[in-house]
Amino acid sequence: MSSIPADLPTAEQVVDSMERMHGLYPGHRRSGARGVCCKATFTPTGDAAGLTTAAHLQDRPTPVIVRFSNSEGNPRSRDTAPVARGMAVRFQLPNGGDTDLVAMTVPLFVASTPGQFLELTEALRPDPATGEPDMSRVQAHVAAHPHLAEAVTQRPPVPVGYGTAAYWAIHAFVWTDAAGNRQPVRYRWEPEAGRAELSAEEAAGRQDQYLTEELHQRLRQGPLAFTLQVQPAEEDDPTHDPAVAWPERRKEITAGRLEITAPVDDQDYWAAQRFDPTRVTAGIELSDDPVLTFRARAYAESYRRRSGNR
Numbered sequence: 001m002s003s004i005p006a007d008l009p010t011a012e013q014v015v016d017s018m019e020r021m022h023g024l025y026p027g028h029r030r031s032g033a034r035g036v037c038c039k040a041t042f043t044p045t046g047d048a049a050g051l052t053t054a055a056h057l058q059d060r061p062t063p064v065i066v067r068f069s070n071s072e073g074n075p076r077s078r079d080t081a082p083v084a085r086g087m088a089v090r091f092q093l094p095n096g097g098d099t100d101l102v103a104m105t106v107p108l109f110v111a112s113t114p115g116q117f118l119e120l121t122e123a124l125r126p127d128p129a130t131g132e133p134d135m136s137r138v139q140a141h142v143a144a145h146p147h148l149a150e151a152v153t154q155r156p157p158v159p160v161g162y163g164t165a166a167y168w169a170i171h172a173f174v175w176t177d178a179a180g181n182r183q184p185v186r187y188r189w190e191p192e193a194g195r196a197e198l199s200a201e202e203a204a205g206r207q208d209q210y211l212t213e214e215l216h217q218r219l220r221q222g223p224l225a226f227t228l229q230v231q232p233a234e235e236d237d238p239t240h241d242p243a244v245a246w247p248e249r250r251k252e253i254t255a256g257r258l259e260i261t262a263p264v265d266d267q268d269y270w271a272a273q274r275f276d277p278t279r280v281t282a283g284i285e286l287s288d289d290p291v292l293t294f295r296a297r298a299y300a301e302s303y304r305r306r307s308g309n310r
């Protein structure tokens with residue numbers, strides 16, 4: 001399929017390929033380009049405190065910045081498209097540090113390794129003749145990696161609002177407690193308003209940028225809330241593969257409640273920041289997922305390009 005070596009891509013190769021897939025929009029994120037930033041407060045329940053020493057999961061509220069986005073690289077993309085939405089959360093910790101949690105509206109990632117992601121973005125590159133990807137290339141990619149079929153065919157919802165979708169952080173992270181015990185976990189933000197999506201007909205009747213407008217209107221009426229649901233791994237649950245779900249029957253912890261109160265005053269400042277899922281804090285470690293560690297390099301490369309207005 002692609003002549004690029006799939007086993008060990010560089011961040012530059014992957015970001016180049018994302019630009020070919022999405023188009024190049026200088027100064028913008030190579031994914032999640034259209035977004036809106038909000039102020040929020042996270043209040044822990046304390047139910048996670050026995051498993052992790054992370055400061056924001058103990059007993060005191062933490063100020064937070066949230067950035068909602070659409071997954072495309074086009075900052076003028078239409079909100080009515082059935083693409084994944086993102087929710088990037090920065091917890092501003094009491095010691096002056098911060099930690100990020102970056103999630104999206106599908107439970108599985110489309111690749112188990114950075115190389116598979118590169119193969120997929122190459123397969124999704126629009127055909128110059130039609131302007132659309134050649135879906136037979138995607139089918140060939142899935143045939144070569146049959147375990148990705150479920151992840152690649154997930155259809156993200158077109159939500160009624162950014163506040164009516166669940167957002168999965170997908171990768172496993174490892175919580176550590178004061179005694180050094182280690183517990184792998186996965187996170188999900190669950191909307192307190194409940195999950196609600198638009199039918200194709202309803203979506204067709206919405207304005208191109210209805211999600212930002214809906215969010216502003218919603219926040220004028222009062223705060224918008226999510227709970228942080230945490231799935232602790234049991235023995236044999238794979239921590240290295242973001243394309244594979246853990247059994248749904250796993251018990252969950254509600255680690256806290258996020259209350260979003262208003263758009264931030266300085267959208268430009270926050271739009272220019274870099275959220276990074278590997279920016280963890282004491283009490284949380286990265287798992288052995290190769291996609292998770294690779295993301296730090298890809299996000300840094302995208303940030304480097306967009307900061308230079310490329």
Ligand code: HEM
Pocket residue numbers: 014015018028029030031032035067068069085086087088102103104109113114117168169170171242273274275291294295298299302303306
């Ligand atoms: C190989 C795997 C992945 C690659 C190469 C990749 C690449 C990127 C890049 C280059 C950006 C733009 C970063 C910036 O300029 O600041 C981005 C943004 C984003 N990605 Fe990924 N991504 C990957 C996996 C994921 C996964 C698994 C999730 C969800 C769990 C995710 C969710 C997001 C979100 C929400 C944003 C927007 C963040 C923001 O608002 O700043 N990505 N991604």
